[in-house]
Amino acid sequence: MLLISCPNCGSRDETEFHYGGQAHVPYPENPNELNDREWAEFLFYRDNTKGAFAERWLHSTGCRQWFNMLRDTVTYEIQAVYPMGTARPDAAAAAPDSGTASTAPDSTTTGTTAPDISGTSTTPASTPAPEGATT
Numbered sequence: 001m002l003l004i005s006c007p008n009c010g011s012r013d014e015t016e017f018h019y020g021g022q023a024h025v026p027y028p029e030n031p032n033e034l035n036d037r038e039w040a041e042f043l044f045y046r047d048n049t050k051g052a053f054a055e056r057w058l059h060s061t062g063c064r065q066w067f068n069m070l071r072d073t074v075t076y077e078i079q080a081v082y083p084m085g086t087a088r089p090d091a092a093a094a095a096p097d098s099g100t101a102s103t104a105p106d107s108t109t110t111g112t113t114a115p116d117i118s119g120t121s122t123t124p125a126s127t128p129a130p131e132g133a134t135t
C-alpha cells in the first residue's frame with residue numbers, strides 16, 4: 001500500500017487515488033497530419049520503464065485534482081510529486097524528453113530495445129485522461 005502525498009490534501013492512502021498512466025505525453029501539434037501508425041503510437045504506446053517513471057495520478061476521492069508523480073517502478077519509492085504542466089523534476093539527469101509525438105524509437109527507454117509496434121503480443125494501455133485536464 002502506497003502512502004501518496006497529494007499536493008492539495010497531504011498524505012492519503014493509495015485507495016483514494018486513481019492511476020492516470022504515463023505523464024508528459026503531449027497531444028500532437030497537428031493531429032490531422034499524423035498517419036495511422038503515428039496516431040496509434042500517441043494513443044496506445046507508452047514507456048515501460050524499469051526505475052524512475054513519471055506518471056499521472058488523480059485524487060479521485062479527495063480534491064479530485066490531477067498531479068504528476070515520479071515513482072520508482074522497482075521499489076515503489078515516490079521520488080517527487082509535482083503539478084500538472086511542470087517539467088519532470090529529474091529531467092536534467094534523465095534522458096532528454098523530445099516533447100513531441102515522434103515516430104522514432106523512444107530513446108528514453110533504458111536497458112531495452114525500443115518497443116516493436118509491429119508485434120502482436122502487446123496490449124494497448126487503458127485510455128488515459130487528457131494531459132493537463134485540470135490544474
Ligand SMILES: [Zn+2]
Nearest residue numbers: 006009059063
Ligand atoms: Zn487531494
